Amino acid sequence: MLTTERKSLLLARLAQTGRLVARDLAAELALSEDTIRRDLRELAAEGHLLRVHGGALPLSPTHRPMAQRQGMQVQAKAQLAQKGAALIRPGQIVILDGGTTHLALVAALPKDLPCTIITHAPGIAAALEPFPKIEVILIGGRLMRHSMVAMGAETTASFARIRADLCFLGVTGVHPETGLTTGDAEEAALKRIMLGQAAEGVVLATEDKLGTSSPWGIAGLNTVRVVTTGDRPVWLGA
Incomplete structure (x- = not known):
């Protein structure tokens, strides 16, 4: 052969x-x-x-520039955004990771929702401008251009001081063996800290991420609530 x-x-x-x-x-x-x-x-x-x-x-197919990812799974992201928005309660403190699915989540939020959203993604912070009752806390640091999020020691230290009710975590892979994964080691370490600072973690996973992996592990599936479109695979976490 x-x-x-x-x-x-x-x-x-x-x-x-x-x-x-x-x-x-x-x-x-x-x-x-x-x-x-x-x-x-x-x-x-x-x-x-x-x-x-x-x-x-x-291998997860989502290792692409932000501009390309915005055109992927658009309908699925809109469905996930509605499910994610329904999880946020008035008065909660929410960590919101970067990513195109979370941009869709912002668009799905009620315009009169009172809460606090903490993010290290400038694009997410800017998208929250039309929501007068949402307090926006933008965490700074070195900009990782692929994901358009802040990274580095300053970013890590800022998240380590936070106590949140929810953390919406962006990942590139969701697999029964490797768990939640992403494509960058430093980003994976920061995501672990973000997840650890919240009472509950949520991953909004489009179908193209299910059953795939990326090189760097974040956490096991039992550490988060994985929200998907369509039928829920039996191996997903809480």
Whole structure:
């Protein structure tokens, strides 16, 4: 079997089963595990999958610039925004992560909702301007352009001083084995702190994030309420 044929087979199997195990594939295809692992390394380098111990998992398709992500899953994000807005109660303190789904959440909020929203995303803060009863606290730091959120020691220290009722956390992958993941190590560390400073964590997950992973882990699925569109997968957290 040619290398291109093997890689096509591996990607098709990954799409079908949601996981590849190098040992099992080597036995099935009568190849060495080294050959399978080399194919997986090359596919990972090409951005087609995420290598894990013993095999591979689907890579989240959401590692794209903000402008491109705004046009993805628009209807699903609007549905999730309505569900997310219904979770916010008057008077609550809410941490709102960056991301296009959370921009949709802002648009779905009642115009007379009284609450406090804390965010490190300038775009989120600006979108809250038409809401006169929402107190907006913008946390600063070095701007991470891919996600358009503040990062760094100042950002981390500011979030560490907060006690919130809800944290709406942005992630790029939601998987039963790897949990909540994202594409940047520093961002993953900050998200863990944000999640830890709230009484409840919420992830609004579009279908393209379910069953996929990114390189850096944030937390397990049992630490948050995962809100999805359509039928809820049985492996999702609380």
